[in-house]
Amino acid sequence: MTNMQAHPFDTATTLTYENELFYGKTSHHYANMIGPFGGIIAATILQSVLMHPKREGEPLSLTINFAAAVKDGNFAIKTTNSRTNRTTQHWFVELIQNETVMVTATVICASRRDTWSRTEVKMPITPSPEEVKSFKANNMPAWVNAYDLKMMSGAPLAMMEVEEPHSETIQWMQDYPKRAIDFLSLTAMCDAFFPRIYVRREELVAIGTVSMTVYFHAREQTLATYGKEPILGHTRALRFYDGFYDQTAELWGRNGELFATTTQMVYYKK
Amino acid sequence: MTNMQAHPFDTATTLTYENELFYGKTSHHYANMIGPFGGIIAATILQSVLMHPKREGEPLSLTINFAAAVKDGNFAIKTTNSRTNRTTQHWFVELIQNETVMVTATVICASRRDTWSRTEVKMPITPSPEEVKSFKANNMPAWVNAYDLKMMSGAPLAMMEVEEPHSETIQWMQDYPKRAIDFLSLTAMCDAFFPRIYVRREELVAIGTVSMTVYFHAREQTLATYGKEPILGHTRALRFYDGFYDQTAELWGRNGELFATTTQMVYYKK
Numbered sequence: 001m002t003n004m005q006a007h008p009f010d011t012a013t014t015l016t017y018e019n020e021l022f023y024g025k026t027s028h029h030y031a032n033m034i035g036p037f038g039g040i041i042a043a044t045i046l047q048s049v050l051m052h053p054k055r056e057g058e059p060l061s062l063t064i065n066f067a068a069a070v071k072d073g074n075f076a077i078k079t080t081n082s083r084t085n086r087t088t089q090h091w092f093v094e095l096i097q098n099e100t101v102m103v104t105a106t107v108i109c110a111s112r113r114d115t116w117s118r119t120e121v122k123m124p125i126t127p128s129p130e131e132v133k134s135f136k137a138n139n140m141p142a143w144v145n146a147y148d149l150k151m152m153s154g155a156p157l158a159m160m161e162v163e164e165p166h167s168e169t170i171q172w173m174q175d176y177p178k179r180a181i182d183f184l185s186l187t188a189m190c191d192a193f194f195p196r197i198y199v200r201r202e203e204l205v206a207i208g209t210v211s212m213t214v215y216f217h218a219r220e221q222t223l224a225t226y227g228k229e230p231i232l233g234h235t236r237a238l239r240f241y242d243g244f245y246d247q248t249a250e251l252w253g254r255n256g257e258l259f260a261t262t263t264q265m266v267y268y269k270k
Numbered sequence: 271m272t273n274m275q276a277h278p279f280d281t282a283t284t285l286t287y288e289n290e291l292f293y294g295k296t297s298h299h300y301a302n303m304i305g306p307f308g309g310i311i312a313a314t315i316l317q318s319v320l321m322h323p324k325r326e327g328e329p330l331s332l333t334i335n336f337a338a339a340v341k342d343g344n345f346a347i348k349t350t351n352s353r354t355n356r357t358t359q360h361w362f363v364e365l366i367q368n369e370t371v372m373v374t375a376t377v378i379c380a381s382r383r384d385t386w387s388r389t390e391v392k393m394p395i396t397p398s399p400e401e402v403k404s405f406k407a408n409n410m411p412a413w414v415n416a417y418d419l420k421m422m423s424g425a426p427l428a429m430m431e432v433e434e435p436h437s438e439t440i441q442w443m444q445d446y447p448k449r450a451i452d453f454l455s456l457t458a459m460c461d462a463f464f465p466r467i468y469v470r471r472e473e474l475v476a477i478g479t480v481s482m483t484v485y486f487h488a489r490e491q492t493l494a495t496y497g498k499e500p501i502l503g504h505t506r507a508l509r510f511y512d513g514f515y516d517q518t519a520e521l522w523g524r525n526g527e528l529f530a531t532t533t534q535m536v537y538y539k540k
Contacts, residue, residue, distance in 0.1 A: 059515060082335075088337075090371075092374055238391045239389045239487045263485070
């Protein structure tokens with residue numbers, strides 16, 4: 001008899017549905033400096049929509065706003081269908097702890113049809129993931145160990161010497177242990193970059209994502225056949241300014257298909 | 271005695287506040303093919319937050335979801351404060367017509383402080399706005415005439431011959447008649463590009479923005495001193511795929527300061 005143990009990602013995004021609310025709890029596998037890794041919360045928000053009995057279509061876009069630092073422990077999620085159209089479906093989602101709103105989000109699902117299609121940007125040319133060494137995480141928050149990250153440029157500046165620092169990173173990324181990709185893990189990977197300010201500056205200042213948006217450019221069936229292969233992430237900041245900076249990224253399948261684009265606004269202390 | 275007439279943009283974004291709801295109406299100056307120009311609705315959503323008696327801080331980010339095509343005429347806006355922190359304030363906004371939700375949005379306001387700051391991307395080098403001819407709008411929706419647009423690359427393909435079509439546009443843009451820039455007009459300008467698919471393809475298929483996100487990278491005082499100068503917009507699509515494409519853009523002050531970044535997801539019929 002085989003005892004199948006759930007993947008830590010699946011455990012972390014497990015929800016139960018009762019009286020029109022979803023219930024879950026944070027996982028130590030995805031702990032960040034303070035509270036949980038934002039990517040796992042974003043995936044959990046999306047999970048509530050995907051599990052909702054009225055959900056139609058596949059994820060198209062998600063915006064999550066971190067109104068407060070989610071606390072370790074239990075939480076409830078209120079997932080409201082704002083509107084259902086023929087092609088798109090709109091959701092408003094709130095994550096609640098101790099009767100206060102910690103996170104708000106909007107999610108759009110959509111029905112895709114075969115149409116004229118073009119990709120207007122090329123995947124960066126990089127070594128294959130087999131040729132790149134895994135990033136060694138020492139004294140890092142737990143979530144870093146939940147990924148196999150292989151940076152080809154733009155590691156945190158405190159770890160390496162760079163003559164001309166920039167805010168751009170290109171990395172292969174994969175769940176650790178390996179797990180077949182789906183919309184949930186793709187969402188979490190949109191946040192699985194080190195904060196741009198640590199790549200650009202040596203000083204480790206306090207930071208926190210305030211809002212993150214993900215656009216899904218792949219169909220469910222594409223992700224379902226992609227399996228446990230790594231994803232190429234390419235990210236940069238455009239402006240650090242008076243307490244807030246952006247982080248913009250593309251996530252690619254290794255076959256050159258653009259799976260997702262994402263952007264986030266991040267608070268930094270000084 | 272001078273009879274000051276309100277600028278059409280100010281009229282279009284005028285709201286009254288009564289019983290915890292905002293009330294407004296659409297303006298024919300900002301009409302689109304069907305219903306109003308999305309940018310003016312986004313500005314009106316932001317207006318409701320800026321006018322709210324509990325608002326603290328300056329706009330930091332906005333995500334607007336077009337759940338249905340807003341109808342010409344009156345509308346109500348419900349603007350809910352999800353959470354107020356020391357540095358950030360979170361809002362959920364719904365635009366309502368005939369008791370149904372047409373638009374949802376989340377807005378974050380923030381207090382900025384002087385910190386280490388860097389801009390990581392350079393403004394494109396272009397001719398000055400004085401050197402570029404204004405775009406002539408014939409048989410265009412009204413909103414196009416509410417702007418003075420000066421395209422240096424990437425006009426709609428049906429209007430010009432291009433050997434290798436791409437989805438990128440660089441344009442100067444300004445309210446017409448001129449109006450001093452503020453967060454409201456900057457928000458609207460984030461949507462004042464022709465749809466990328468019309469730049470990339472000659473065929474005019476039905477389209478509609480589903481979701482748009484704006485990040486504000488400038489302070490109120492910066493915009494207040496900028497005045498009636500034009501804004502440089504630089505936009506592109508990354509992927510057109512099975513009924514939806516993205517449009518990503520930067521908006522620059524002519525002095526080289528990055529004022530806003532924005533991205534949207536757009537439905538297209540075929």
